[in-house]
Structures are given as C-alpha cells and as structure tokens.
Amino acid sequence: MRTDAMLTAYKTIVTREIRRFMRIWPQTLLPPAVTMTLYFIIFGNLIGSRIGVMDGFDYMSFIVPGLIMMAVITSSYANVVSSFFSMKFQRSIEELLVSPVPNWIILAGYVTGGMSRGLGIGLIVTLLSLGFTELSIHHLPMVILTVFLTSALFSLGGFINAMLATKFDDISIVPTFILTPLTYLGGVFYSIDMLPGFWQGVSMINPILYMVNAFRYGILGVSDVNPYVALGMIVVFITILSAVSLRMLARGKGIRH
C-alpha cells in the first residue's frame, strides 16, 4: 500500500472513531464531566476545606491533576475497548480485515481514536476545574508528554482487552476490578507520604501512581516519584503493549478463524 493511501486509511479510521464517540456523546463525553464535577464539589469544596493543605497546596488544587488524569485514563481505555469489541461483535471488523490496511495502521488509528476521546475529556475536566480552583502550569512539556503518553498507553490496554474479549462482560472486568482500584490507589486523592512505610512500598508497584505524579509535577511542581522515571516507564509500557497488540493482530487473535 502506498504511503498516501496508508495516510488516507489512517485518517479514515480516526475519523470514524471520533464520529462514533461524538454521535453517542451522552454516553461518552457527558458522564465523566458530571462525575468529575461531583468530585470537585464533594472532595474539593466540601471535604477538602476540612482536610486543609497537602504537599503545600490546598486540597482542591492537589486533587485536580489526579482527577484530570483519571478521566483521561478511563476514557482512553473505554473508547478503544468498547469500539473495537463492538466491531468484533458486529463483525464489522471484517471491513478492515479484507482491506489492504497494514496492522500497524489499524492499531495507530484505534489508539489515536482513544487518545482523541481521552484528551478531549481531559480538556473538558480541566475547563470544569477552572470553576473551582486556579491552575498554573509548572512544567508544560511534562504536562503534555505525560498526558499524551498515558492516553496512548491506556488506549493500547483497551485494544488488547478488546482483542482478548469474547463477550461484553470481558470488557468491563478490567476497568472495574483493575483500572478503577489502581487509579483510586494511585495517589489521586492523597500523597503516598501519608501512608505507612509498607503501603508506600506497595504503592510504588502501581504504574498509575507514576503517571498521576508526573502529571501533578507538570502542573504543581510536586511529586511523590521522579517524573522522568515515570515518563521512562510509560514509554517502556507503550513499547511492550504495542508489540503485543501487533502480534495479536498478525495472528488474528479472536478476529480470524
């Protein structure tokens, strides 16, 4: 396939993905906006005013980066897992399989689609947060890199989940039983300095902790971990998950007989 044709195919997949989540915006864009507004009101304003200062910032300012990241992670993952699995379920994935689109373009298209929704939600939540607190950027490149790479990583995670899923239950198990607990325990609402030594150690094996802290460093300038180590880890994870995804596509795992 020629390069310009591959670019057209890539744009087609991305456009279709964006069209899909925009068409069902009450299911895709509205819920995280409502949920995050409630977090801002309840944890930020009502409870946060009694918690006081954390890492030198008022509680609302402290949780905003984590909540933005939480929205980006869950939306990126959800977009790819639900879109790709429903294509498998409806067999419309065959439209792609019979076409000459290379596997890496298929993967890039879906990941970009997931990132579009994840970053779009991130922007919405950021704008909403401005109604509750003032945001200043400490390190803009770190903010951009962290949010883009994290969104790509969880889009890849959603893709692998969709490849492996055989029924609708399978696409909710990971978000419910793995992603949500890891996010809540990933330092969104607290600094791990508050935890006893043992639990601090346990927290360090949670990859989401690194992403939340790298992003918080970019905005507030404070972090429980080295943000550059966090960035490096995200890049390593992206490389591994990309290789796994491409291997699955090449073997036709769950999509070819």
Place this chain on the structure above:
Amino acid sequence: MTNALEIEGLVKTYGDGFEALKGIDLHVAEGDFFALLGPNGAGKSTTLGIVCSLVNKSAGKVRVFGSDIDTHLSDAKLNLGVVPQEFNFNQFEKVFDIVTTQAGYYGIPLKKASESAEKYLRQLGLWDKRNTPAMMLSGGMKRRLMIARALVHEPKLLILDEPTAGVDIELRRSMWTFLEEMNRQGTTIILTTHYLEEAEALCRNIAIIDHGRILRNTSKRELLQQLSSETFVLDTAEPLGHAPVLDGFYSHLDGEGAMVVDVEKGQSLNGMFIQLEEKGIRVVSMRTKANRLEELFIRMVEDNNPSTAREGDAA
C-alpha cells in the same frame, strides 16, 4: 491471460482438528462468472474466507491476479471485493458513511470515495437511503449495501457468498441483472449460492465442493451435458385431475397442477405430443424446468457421500 484466482493445495484444519479443506485446487480465469457450489459445511465459505483473509489457511497457495497472499497480500486485497454471507457492517452507521469508510480503508480520498459511493448506491437503488442508519434498512437493502461497499474501490474480482439469500424473487432478478452487467464490464465474479437456478442462470464455469474436496470443476455447458434427461413443464388448456400415462415418458403433476414430463436425451418430443393429442389434452405453453443443475448437483454430492444418499432414500 492471468487467472483472477489460483488456489493450489489449500488445506484448512481448525483448532479442534476438523479438516474443512483437504487440498483444494481451483483456477478462475479473468472475466469469468464462476460458481462454487456445495452443501452446507462443504467448505465454500472457508475457501472464500481464506482468499479474503478472514480465515487463516493451514497450507497451500492462493494468488489473486498473480499476487500471492503470503508475500503480496496488500496487492491481492486491492484487487478483491467481498460480499459476505452475514451482514457485517456497523448497524448504527449511515449507509453513505459505511461505503465511503470502506473506500478510505483502500486509501481512496474522501472526494473520490464519495463519487464512487454515489455511483454504486444509485445503481443499487440505495441513494435515497444514504443518510439512513443501516439498521433501518430491509434485508434486501442490506444485501445491496454490502454489494455497493464491496465495489466502491472498483475491484477486478468480486466474491459473493450467498448474495441473494433471503431476498425476494423480484429483487433477486434485479441483482442478477446488476451482476451480469458488472461481469460484462470486465469484473470477474465468483459466487456461492444455494439457489442452483442462480448458478445456472449466471455462471459460465462451476466447481462443486463437498467435504473439503472439489468434486468437479468445469464449464456449466459440459456439466449439463452429463444430464441424461431434461424436464419440461407443460401448461394445459384444461386442468388435469391426474397425470396422463404416456408410453415412454414419465409424467406427474406439480403443486400448481401443471404437467411435468421427463424426456430422455435423444428422445423425440413428437411422440409425447401425439399421445397427448390422442388423449385430447391441449398444451398451451411449455418450458424447461430450471432445475437441471440441481439434479446433477444432488447426484454428485450423493455419489460422494453414499451414507447421505441412503438416508435420503429412506426418508
């Protein structure tokens, strides 16, 4: 002339050990209108699935217009349009979007894709439905949508797996006309069908497959020459209470009361008409019953699987 499709030694063994294809060889010439016939589970869809990259082969070679799917898959796919047996589009998407998106997967820019989509949606009578979500279409419209989608990148080889299944007679005929026109314009067409009348009406060459093996691969004309008898349907001026006994001919009445007569190859029809005249039966029209291929098909499949034949006899 290049063959549109070349299949050599194609084997497919599924994970549970079931051998769906046992070394198939098949050549389809460019410009042909080819039918792949066989009973359910014979291996038709598996064969076409492998050609279209929807099924992984276990062994063998497949070339589409000379492009090997192992080494030049992208080139092979560019020449291929596929109409599958089951509806396989996103039911929530609009008709126009489904067709233009498919064109995009082939690298066709949106402007050109839109022109091509309009051309085929108009030809297939779906232009008025272009902004309708696919789920709102009737079964026949959905079949036509899949044909438009398969043609949007102007493939040289069109593969249709049971394209007229569940489609009413009028629509089936209009789809035949459309496919004949596509073939006249140079598109090679391969179809599988359960309607043997369809294969007889449309195709020039036919392969019969059963239990993962090709039983015959020849021209329709040669295949039909194997028939030892031909069946005629005679409409009479007066309704008949029972089929007349004709010396040298077997006759019976069909469900609509028309007289059906089997005539052996080389046997003169004059003898039949003389006897009918003597019995005072006036024939007002006569036609060939379009089931010749069906008879041959059943015979071949039964020969290949004697146990099925015995069960059929017992029933």
